[in-house]
Amino acid sequence: MFRGSDPINMDAKGRMAIPTRYRALLDEVCASELVITIDMKSPCLTLSPLPEWKKFEQKVAALPAMDDLGEMLSRFVVGQAKDLQVDGSGRILIPTELRGYAALDKKLVLVGRTQRLEIWSEANWNAEREKSQDNYRAILLDKESMSDALKNLSW
Amino acid sequence: MFRGSDPINMDAKGRMAIPTRYRALLDEVCASELVITIDMKSPCLTLSPLPEWKKFEQKVAALPAMDDLGEMLSRFVVGQAKDLQVDGSGRILIPTELRGYAALDKKLVLVGRTQRLEIWSEANWNAEREKSQDNYRAILLDKESMSDALKNLSW
DNA sequence: AAAATTGTGGGTAAAAGTGGCAAAAAGTGT
DNA sequence: ACACTTTTTGCCACTTTTACCCACAATTTT
DSSP states (O other), rough: OOOOOEEEEEOSSSSEEOOOHHHHHHHHHHHEEEEEOOOOSSSSSEEEEEHHHHEEEEHTTSOOTTOHHHHHHIIIITTOOOOOOTTTTSSEEEEHHHHHHTOOOOOOOEEEEEEEEEEEEEHHHHHHHHHHHHHHHHHHOGGSSSSSHHTTTTO | EEEEEEEEOOHHHHHOOOOOHHHHHHHHHHTTEEEEOOOSSSSSSSEEHHHHHHHHHHHHHHHHHHHHHHHHHIIIIIITTTOOOOOOTSSEEEEEHHHHHOOOOSHHHEEEEETTTEEEEHHHHHHHHHHHHHHHHHHHHGGGSSHHHTTTTTO
16 A cells, blocks of 8 residues: 655645555545654654554454553554545645654655555654664574564565 | 544533534444543543444453443443533533543543543543653563564554 | 656645533532 | 631633745746
């Protein structure tokens, strides 16, 4: 569904344009209704089509109430989610409260992650990319630290 | 059902406005009848539609009588619950007795947790968020401490 | 080079939140 | 039992924020 990364400027009101190639798709798949929230592991935001988001929300809601980490996840990820609608000019307004979390300023990068999108500040994106570059190969060489699912990934 | 967080001012009488996007939903799903009580683990209040609350109450009532922790839960959570009705202007009155538990003053945050809502003081909410922020990632990296349900959550 | 498509910015109108006020209800004391 | 006080509830008006719309600028395509 979504792939590739696009550099995009956020305007003074905190709006960002959705790349044209995604617009028809979004209109079709979710009537341009999206949900934005914080990412659980990285300083970026996640943007998903509403139906896709609902699946996730249901899974989280089904976790046992005594699962502390699950509670935390629900509280902060679901609790800070926000419904968005793509406007007439193909833009979305990024909520003020979330901009801080991902340290967003003018220059953003929109990253396709198949079922969803990630919104990074250009600075964080570049930092993360460079940091990972080195780690990455080291981890790939260390078969012990790899999950079974990943070990068996065919390509 | 409920998601996202809204900053809301409690007025001098202890009333808070329910965000408009929830009003029609609440009217439909529970005739705007809600139940408010303390959260069992965190310094905040829980607000649920009556039917949703009843399900929870049933589950708690079904716990073995010799389950001390369950007894305690029932006594304090169910025992301090209170029925509320959304008023004509879309507001609820937060019971005086519960305000102390969650240290509520003027500035509140209403947090959507799928089936229910949480009411936090702005101060507690921010504190909790920042505190967790750090813990959070550390725990996520430590796969051992994670429940299977959470480990296998795909997203 | 011109036209069309996409990106950007700003202004305006509508809606939502907030606080204050007044009326009603409940409680208390004589 | 009645009147006075106090709390609660409902209503209304003001202010602020949000979203929608339109116009212009930039870039790309024919």
